[in-house]
Structures are given as C-alpha cells and as structure tokens.
Amino acid sequence: MQVENWALSAFAGAVQAISKAETLSDVLSAICTAITTNTPFMLAWIGLAIDDEEKTVRNLGCAGEAEGYLRGVTISWDENSPYGRGPTGICLRSQTVQILSDAAIDQHFSPWLEKASQFGLRSSLSVPLKHPDGRAALVIYSREPNAFSQHVLPVFESLAVEIANGIEKLTLSHKLEHERLERAASQKQLDEALYQTIRALALTLESRDPYTAGHEERVADIACAIAQRLGWEPFRIQGLRLAALVHDIGKIAVPSEILTKPSRLNPAEMALIREHPETGYRILKDIPFPWPIARIVREHHEKIDGSGYPQGLKGNEILEESRILAIADIMESMASFRPYRPALGINAALREIRLGAGSQLDASIVDLCETMQLENPDVFMQR
Template identity: 50%
Template sequence: MPEKHLKKLSTSVSLRIALPALLTIFLFIVAIFFILLPELEQSFMSRKQETIKELTETVWSLLESYHEREVLGELSREEAQKRAILRIRTLRYGVEKKDYFWINDMHPNLIMHPYRTDLVGTDVSGFRDPNGKYLFKEFVEVVKQQGAGYVDYMWQWKDNPVKIAPKTSYIKGFPAWGWIIGTGIYINDVYAEIAAIRNKLTAISTFILFIVSLLALYSIRQSMLADRERMTIFREREGLMTSLAQSNERFRNLLETTSDWIWETDMGGRYTYSSPRLRNLLGYTPEEVLGKTMMDLASPRTRETLKNEFEALLAAEKPYSGFECTCLGKSGQVVVLENNAVPIFNGTERLLGYRGIARDITERKIAMEALKKSRDELHSSLEETVASLASTAEKRDPYTAGHQQRVDRLACAIAKELGLSEERIEGLHIAALLHDIGKITLPSEYLTKPTLLTREERAIIKCHPAVGYEILKTIHFPWPVADIVHQHHEHLDGSGYPLGLTETDILLEAKILAVADVVEAMSSHRPYRPALGVERAIEEIQEGRESRYHAPSVDACLRLIAEKKIEFVSEDWCPVFQ
C-alpha cells in the first residue's frame, strides 16, 4: 500500500471511530426518553389498573361467599350483608396500608366507606367531585351498561379529606344484593413511581453516556498510537510475504517427498487433494483419484466389510486413527493402508471434510499374520502337551478318569460368570487340566483302594499339590499355573493344605478351582464310596461359603447349576477354549 494513501487512511480512522460512538449515544437517548419511557408509563398504568381490578374481583368473591351462605339458609340476608360490610371495611392494602374498598347500591346510596362515614347511609346521587362529575351516578351507569369498569374522578387523598387528588377506580356490580363494590388508585402515586423510574434511568443513561464517551476517546487515542505502528508493519509486510512464500515452498517439498500419502476429502469422503506419493503406493496419479472415495480403491471383499464402518467414521465428524483398508493398486497389487484423519470445519463449525495421511503397512500385516500363525501353532502344541500330561495322571487313577476335564469345564464356566478376562480363564483352563498331575508319584494302591484311607495314607495323598507344583514350576507358562495347582486345596480360613494359606494369600484362580474340584469330586464315584450327588455338593459349598470357599465363586457355581448351564456328566462347552 502506498505510504501517502496509508497516511490519508490513518487521518480518517479517528472520525470513523468517533462518529459511530456519537450516533450510538444519540440513538440510546432517543430510545430511552422517547420510546422506552412512554411505553413503560403506559405499561405501568395498565398493570396498576389490572391490580385494582383483581383486588375488586377478590372482594366481589367475598360477597359471593356470604351470598351463598344466605342461599343455603345459614344466614339471613341482613346478617350476611352485615358480616360482609364488617369484613370489607377493615381491608387495606398498599405501601401505607391506607388503600381501601367501598360499597354503594344502585340508587345510589353509600353503604360503606371507611374514610367517609359522614356519607354512609345517605343518598349520594347528587354528590359531585371538584370538576362537577356525578361520580356515584357514573358508577351506577357503568354497572348497568357493562357490569364492571373503570371510572376517573377527583376524590380525597386516602384518609385526608382536605387533599383532593385525581383517582381511577374499578367498580363491579353485585346483582344479588344490588350493590356496587369498588377500589381505586391515585394517579399521583403512579406518576410519582414513574418519575422515580425516570430519574433512575436518567442517572443510568448519564453514567453510560460518560463511560461510552471515555471509551470513544480511548479508542481514538489508541487508534492514533496504532497509526504510528502501521507504517512499520506495512514496511515489514513485504519481508513477511517473502518468508511465507519460502515456507510454502519448503512445505510443498516436504509434502511431495514424505513416505506417507497425504490427502484431503470433502464431507462425503471424496478426495479433493492427493499428494504425489499416491503413485508410489497404488500406481495412480493424484488426478485419477479426485472425486473417488477410499472404498472405491478398496478390494471388493474389504469394500463389502468396511463400507458401513467408513460411513460411520465420516458421520461422526471426529478424528479417527488406525483405520485399515486393503486396497488394490492400479496394477492389481494388494496394499494395506492405515489411515489417520482429522475433520476440517469452517468458521461456523460446519464440516467441510477430512485431512489425513495413509501409510503402507502391508509388510507389517504380513509379519503379524505370520506371528499369529506361529502363536496359534505354539498354543495348539501347548494344549496337546497339557492334554498328554493330564492323560498320564488319569492313567494312574482310572477311577477318576475325566475328573480333570470336568473340573476344567466347571472352573472355566465359574470364571466366565465372574467376568474374568479370556487370558486369565485360559491360564485357569491349563491349571485345571493339570491340578492332579502330582498324583502320578503316588502309589496306585492308594488311588484305587476300595476302603477309607488311613491317616498316613491320607497324609501322603495330601502331598500331591506340592508334587504337582514341583513338576510344573520349571515349565515356563505365561500364567501362574504351578501356583494355582499348589493352592487348589487351600481354604480361606487356613484349614486347607499343603501350606495352610488364608484368603489374602490364595490366588483367585485357585479359589475358583477349589470350588469346582470339591463339587465335581462329591458328585462323582470314588473307589471307597458311591457318588454323594450334586445336592450334597451344593450343601458343602453353601456351608463353607466365606469360611472355606470363595463366596463369589460359590454363588456363580450355584447359578450355573440352578440355570442348568453346566452338566457334570455330559460333554459341556468350555466358555473359551472349545
């Protein structure tokens, strides 16, 4: 911008700031004193009139209640009217509690007036106010024509007979008795309140005018100070524009040489910009994909699978990351792209589209698939090894064949019911299949003895958890299988074996296995006794709940049995591993 034109522009800035401020002040004063105040006065007077109307209606309802009592025979008309007059004579309202109600009839005779007792009981048809208005006659005419209405006249100031002031009253006829009930407001009172409001608005307006004037002066001064800096700013502008052009060039070079594909789309996911890296990834030129979506580049199977998910990501109008899409290149090559994007909004928070990057992760996906296959093969090998070890233990104790598998199914079902993760349930599965592995070192005659064991024989049998621990502790499992096997006969109160552990020292998996083991053992046949039955097993774990056995595991087991989700004599599913 030429420096001469800049100086001319700076000279007019002060006027541009001052004139709107002065115009605003003028419009503010006009709005307050010529529009707002007249409307406020009219509204205020209307509200006052509505108030006396509501008060008159309320007292009229009081007359109605006494009339009903007359109709019902509770009171004579004379007694009802007398009570009504006594009640209404004492009614007061207003700030000074001096505003009142009066009653006259249709003659008119004044029946009740708290401040003009000299007129009570007299014919007031000839009574005139200082302006000559026959106000009581007008009351009667209004009631005859309308039933109720407003009347303006002059009357004494409340209880002061010397002071006369303009007044507006609302009167309403009570046909049952031929009465007219009324009350009113003094116009001077209303004008006094309006004057108070006007004075307050004047003070506020003056203050606002003063503040606005100060702000206008401050703005003009700041503008003049800013003018001194504008010259420097415009002199530096050329240098800044040059720097910006250089930065844009560096950004463009970076954009075109990065290994990731950078793109922009509209709100429907159609590409509106593509970096040249696309040619290296899929073989397309940037122009070839404009107007297409990611789904247009996807393989047919991927398009069918990801279409709904892709549309949901666009509709969410939120950043997304890690969205993988298997695409087909121009030559038919398969490329897996990982997409990360952020939404683009305009100034009104309306979605314009998305800006993101796509990264080739094909080699990573191939490596992950190979790793998964290797892991699955290792897991299958582990399962086979564990099954072989479990089978070895059962060959030493043919009477309990299948015991470890049934305990495994029940323990895994309990763990599933308790909400354990699949990883922990898998560790429990392995430990359950191997929990009696220590029995391979016990004399077979102990395991198959048809009579009760002696104390010494039972002591030897109780060594099998420790033996199992010694066998398994050197095997590297990703779970504490050896410890679970070691603890599966421990009780919460320390009465178990072989270590006499208490609740806080026992693994959760061992607590679950203990419940499953005792239920299955009591439900199955043994050489020295027939099966005790599921009912007896249930009684055992219920009696030992919280003392010997883990309460949540007991409750889960009972739910499984009650809902028939587990059968001990059938080939049940394992919640995780079948």
Template identity: 40%
Template sequence: MTGNVLPSTQWKRGLLGSNEKHLVALVKASPLGIIAFDLEGKIILWNHAAEDITGWLEAEVLDLPIQILAGPNWEEYEALRRRTLNREVFHSLPMEAATKDGRTMVISYSSAPVFDSKNRVVATMAVIYDMTEKIAKMKLESQLKESLGKMNRILGETVQALSYAVEKRDPYTAGHQHRVAQLACALAEELGGEAVQSLDAIWTAAILHDVGKLYVPAEILTRPGQLTRIEMELIKSHAEVGYEMLKNIEFPWPVPLIVHQHHERLDGSGYPAGVMASQILLESRILAVADVVEAMSSHRPYRLGKGLASARDEIWQARGTAYDPAVVDACIRLIDTGFVFCDHNPRNTADNDSPNYI
C-alpha cells in the same frame, strides 16, 4: 510433437495459468509421491516426495520413459498406463519399483487420467508411496502369528497329554479333571468381570490340577477303602508336586500357582501352605469349589457319589470359612438352574475354542 503430446516444460507451463499455480504448488509439497506421464509414457512431472522415494531427481527423469521407475516390471506399468489413458482409474495397487541405487521396493500405485478443457485425456497422473517396510512388517507379523499358533497347539497337546497320563494312573477318577474344568469355567462366566478374563488360565489349571498325582503310587490312588495317615499325606503332596512339575513351563498365566493353591481354604485350613483369604488367587478359589463339587457328586473306589444336591449343601455350609462366598453363590445358582457335567471334553485343543496358550 503431434496431437496432444507436449514436452514436459510446455505441459507445466500450460498448468501455470490462473489458480492452477496453487495446484502445482500443492503437488510439489505433497508428502505422497506424485508423478505424471504424457501420452507417449514419458515423465512430465516428478515431485519432491517422488525424489525421496526413488532417489531420482526430477531433472534426471524428465522426458524419460516409465521404465526408469518400473525397472524389469515395465510391461506391467505400461499396461496400467494404457488402461488409464482409456479413462480407467486404479487405487492402491501394490507394485514393485526400482530405485536409483538399484534396490527393489514395493510401492502403492494409484493412477488416473488427466483431462484438458475439452475433456480429452492429455496425460496420466499417479500417486505412489513406499510400502516396503509395511509389507515386511506384515510378513513378519504373519510369520510370528503362525509360529505362536504352532506353539499354542504344542502346549495345548502337552497339557492334554499330562491330563491323560493322570487319568490312566487313576482310572477311578477318569474324566475328573475335565469335569472340574467344565464347572470352573462355568463359574468364571457366572461370576463375570475379572474371572471371565481368566477363563483360559482356569481351564488350563483345572485340566492340570491333579498332575502331581503322577508322583503318587497307583496302588494308593486305586485302593478301595480307608487310607492310612501316611498315604493321605502322600496324596496331599500332589499340589506341591504339581507346582514343581509345572513351574518351569512358560504359561502366559500363573498356572503353576493356581495348581499349587487349589486345596487352600479361606480360613487357612487348607494345604500345602495354609495361606488365607486374599492370599489365594481368584482362579484357585474357583478351582477349589469346582473340585470339591465334582469329587462329592462322582463315584470313588471307597464310596458312591453323593450327587450335586449334597455337594451344594457342603459348599453352602463352608461358605465364607473354607470357600469364597461369591464363588459358592455362583455355584449354587448354576446347580439350581440345572447345571450338569458333560462326559465329553467340550474344549478339546483341536477345537476352534481351545485356550490361547501363547
């Protein structure tokens, strides 16, 4: 040997003076793989963790070149080793490595130069740990996220398509579902707490709350003037029909039940089931107020819209009987502070703030 190159046994004996014995003991016991190469790239240190990671025992690799770890990627390792000898330090580089049984794994590779008492580089030391499972998990999570995103977009587009179909059947109420969704979400934000956590559920249910009207003949939906009792019962069936249409779709929220209950009232006077008070979902209680306010303030074939002021009076009179007092109070605050309906859909599923359906 020439210069500062020492056989692995001599190199280790050089470390075993004074307190450096403790350092070697720590290196051996480290849960991270710790290895070292001399100036020629031969292995001079290979701790127990490195044995566990690679399958190679220290006795099998001492004085062998770096290729034993690097496999077909040895040139990349050799380039890093040479740069480390030039006093460069590397942190947590993802590298492919070879195991004794021929597998390829991904390791995190950090390296730094080792200096003697005269500040000369005498070796390269590296820390390694197996990242194979972590990398595989990250890849799986990325694929899952991509898949869920695709499903989210498809479900969102389906929701919008159903809403569009309803509005095409009933042109006099075109935009009704989106306006109800605007107010319902504004109410949820005004209420805060549990309601805010249900924003996506409220938006989706509001967009779909009249989907059951696809079952109602178009001539009834669009007919000006008074409807017969039978015709009214047919229209009222849309809540039940909507539930039946949606119940087998795996929404992440109880959208079918919210739609089913949006015409229920606190005192049991609503339909289709006549449920009361706390039996009615909060989302449905919010939707009920938003629905009646939008319906009263907008034009219909058989009457002119009465405006938000009249709708405000209507919900106030039914506060605590038909409608949830907290929701009514929130709606009145919104109206009194200038809430207006928008003609466009501010949460189109193409936008970044579209609901997270999955």
C-alpha cells in the same frame, strides 16, 4: 488459471482418496478417478516398469473416459524400442517429468498417435512416482494441446509425493498386519502344543487311576465356566484351564493301589495323598508358563480359614484361580463316581460347597455357582 484450479481439484480429490482406501489397488484406482472427475483430464493411469526382456510397463490402475485407450497398446521403457521413446518410457527410464505438448506433432509419439486420436488425446504429463516394486509413473492425458504448462507442474509433482507416501504407509500397514497375523498363527500353534503337552501329563496320571478318568477335563470345564461368568479375559481363562488340567499331577508320586483303593484311606495313606499339591508344584515350578500354574496347583487345597494344605494360607493369600479351582474340584469329585461310593450328583455337590462357604471356600464364588445352576441346570453337567 482454470487449468491450475483443475489441477488443485485433482490434487485434493486424490489426497482424500489416499486417506480412505484400504488396499493398494483401491488407492491407485481412486487416485486416477479423483484426477479425472470434474476436470478436463480424460485419462489418468499409473504404470510400473517391469524388468523383463521387453521392459514392459504394467498398468496398475486407471480411470477416465478415455480408459479404453490403454487396452491393447504397447508401452515400454526400453530406449532401444520405438515403444520406449514416448513420454512414459522416458519418464520411467530417467525418473524425470515429461510433458507431451501435442501428440499430433511429436514424432516420438507416432506409435500411439492413431489410437490416441480415436480417443481425442492431445497432450500428456508423466510424473515419476516412487513405488515399493520399482520405478513407476503417474500419467495424465488431456484433450487439449499444451494443457500442461510449467505452472501446474508443482501441483502434480506434489501429488506424486503424496501418492508415494500413501503407498508406502499402506504397504507398511499391510506388512504389519501380515506380521501380526503370522504371530497370531504362531502363537496359536504354540498354545495348541502347550495344551496338548499339558493334556498328555493329565492323561499320564489318568492311566494310573482309571476311576478318575476325565476328572481334570471336567474340573477345567467347571472352573472356566465360573471364570467366564466373572468376566475374565480369555488369556487368563486359558491359564486357569491349563492349571486345572494338571492340578493333580503330583499324584504321580502316589502308589496306584492307594489311588484306586475301593475304601476310605487310612491316616498314613491320606498323609501321602496330601503331599500331591507340593509335589505338583515341584514338577511344574521351573516351567516358564506365562501364568502362575505351579502356584495354582500348589494352592488348590488351601482353605479361606487357613485350615488347608500344604502352606495353610488364608483368604486373599490364596490366588483367585486357586479358590475357583478348589470349588470346581469339590463339585466334580462329589458329582462323579469314586471307587468307595457312587456319584452323588451336582445338587449334593452344591450343598457341600455351601457348607464350606465363608470358612473354607470363597463365599462369593459359591454364591455365583448356585446362581449359575439356578439359571441353567445344565451348566455344570459332565461332558
């Protein structure tokens, strides 16, 4: 009865160890520790059958006061080797439970008897164990002969099942985590490739208009700073940044002499410029972005009161991304140098958007921009 209680105690401790461990090596070591803590079991270890020429057995984890017994010993699962005819080798080979009643009188244990005697090992139990890398066995030693009777076998057989389940769950968990990390790395590469592609489009436009070089990047920075303050999630902010980087891509269809004209545009030239949101939409609409980038580009000159272009949208008909981009575009344009005027600075830009708040521009976003500037005068500085 006492041995059965010890076996149940070992079972309970091992199951608890399985539930807490985070790595496979931790699981196996914790199981062996649980089996040999506050019990008469002097050594517990888990051996894996290696399919090499010598058919060696690898120690995957062990614990107990007789742990030193395993150092330097040769154990095999080759039936033609004297080191493979002990209980562990037979267990691994046949996948059946093996009981060593008394090491002193079992002739098959003779290769290990001298060292076992030094550590006081007299009996053992070897239980087959499922392992993702092949055949394995849980081996437990006691200082007492005949310590493992048929009465305690069901406990340790159940323990072997729990260990196998724990190993399987942990292995699956690690596999899923590895796959998640691989997907995240792949997504990061795709995101970077997408960003560089978008940036290349923006640079293509900038090459035609050197006076606005960096405009898209600065507009993106301002827009994203506003979105971050609004508490947007990173994925949504990423879409806004990409849209900002190509918001003027439609100007690719505008002659360079108009883009770089050092004076005010005439009505015909202005009409041509006003086509760029629709042109940009047509360029981008068939690209399967996970964000509404083409729509944002199309709407970035729409006004709250419907006076904008190209569709004359009003209020909430305009995406929030587009409303933010409209304000960021005005702020950057006014704060920066243009061929027909010097840079006016961020304070002039803030005064300009205040004039349009509630009529042409989203008043809540204008209010937020003013608050951000008061809290941190450098928040909208050019980079």
